[in-house]
Amino acid sequence: MSGQTITEKIFSSKAGRKVSIGDLAVVNVDYVLAHDTTCAWAIDPFHQIAKKVFDPDKIHIFFDHAYPAPSTQAAALHTKIRQFAKEQGIKIYTDGVCHQVMAERFLRPNTFLLGADSHTPTGGGLGAFCAGFGSTDAAVAMATGKAWVRVPETIKINLEGSLDFGVYTKDVILSIAKELSAEGANYKVIEFGGKALTKMNVPSRLTLCNMCAEMGAKTGIVPADEQTARYLEIQGRAQQFEFLRSDPDAQFADVLTYDISKIEPTVAKPPDIDRDVPVSQVEGTEITQVFLGSCTNCRIEDLEIAYKMIKGRKVADGIKMFVTPASRQVYEQALRAGYLEEFSKAGAIVTSPGCGACLGRHMGVLDDNDVCVSTSNRNFTGRMGSPKAQIYLASPATAVASAIAGKIADPRKYMQR
Secondary structure (H helix, E strand, O other): OOEOOHHHHHHHHHHOOOOOOOOEEEEEOOEEEEEOOHHHHHHHHHHHHOOOOOOHHHEEEEOOOOOOOOOHHHHHHHHHHHHHHHHHOOOEEOOEOHHHHHHHHOOOOOOEEEEOOOOHHHHHHHOOEEEEOOHHHHHHHHHHOEEEEEOOEEEEEEEEOOOOOOOOHHHHHHHHHHHHOOOOOOOEEEEEEOHHHHOOOHHHHHHHHHHHHHHOOOEEEOOOOHHHHHHHHHOOOOOOOOOOOOOOOEOOOEEEEEEHHHOOOEEEOOOOOOOEEEHHHOOOOEOOEEEEOOOOOOOHHHHHHHHHHHOOOOOOOOOEEEEOOOEHHHHHHHHHHOHHHHHHHHOOEEOOOOOHHHHOOOOOOEOOOOEEEEOOOOOOOOOOEOOOOEEEEOOHHHHHHHHHHOEOOOHHHHOOO
16 A cells, blocks of 8 residues: 555545545535636525535635726626625635735645636645636535545655755746646646755745646645745734645656756747747847736745845836736835835836736736737646737746847846846
């Protein structure tokens, strides 16, 4: 009898019995997440099976994808959701991107989050099992507190070495995506490990897990450790938790090792996540827009990098640069630190916290001829607006360097060692 992966252990605890890879199980959920699109689609199915939610305190609804409402259609969805939330006693949050706020305020290690959004895996950076489900699944979970799942296989990825100057976890995960491909982890869990990971803080781990969705993974997960405990303490949520680990004899679908010291600043060329190349190969490509935002990369650590690079400089003439902090907490941290003022002085547009331009609904929609460098997670055709636009994915450092240069640029040229 082989040992269990961390995923099998979490599923077993939520199912109330020992489960193994491939088993079907009904599990208890710790949190249900939905937002200003997916929640609206869950309301009618919910009313077909229940009158009241199982526990309003475990259901988290966010207005973040199109908030403030950019159209009458979006406003109507908000109204429908507000009415539902009021009758059910559920709180609606307008404090930024759902995944960022869940990490800041709610998620605990070794818990199960069912999220009606594909980038729910972000929370795996805190050692929780966080996966995206459909709105109907969310409706069932809101009604019963349970979910039906098949226990997934796990790909173990060990990170060794240390990041070179000007290289960040976004570059690491883009490099991994190139090897695994957009479908290389379909319905699998990506579990991160290795010595390099122990040095990465939780915000960096959130970036790694966020991008696992782009490789088809059910989720990404980083086993909770001292870094996790430190993050929870910083967030005013210090707590005891088990340092859950995969057993030495656990079965993995694959085990991969990456020496991150060999990774350079990287970009994903349009229109696929796995068209990743060193920035040097596309340096000089003319651009029209830069988006510094999304649940992937607009935490305070990202804004600090951007601030240090752009201070005393200007966004190039003709370039649209939008800075969208991931949450109200991040916005206020950046405000107190003077980062937002510096972005504004440089010519960038600072927006309210939320998803912003990421999904092409407002605050930076792309036109036919736009070429955008984005810190978000998706560059497929039409993602941020026009299907004729082009999106290059990059780290915050590469994005800011490109905004200053007016074309794709190597961030190391604008940084001090």
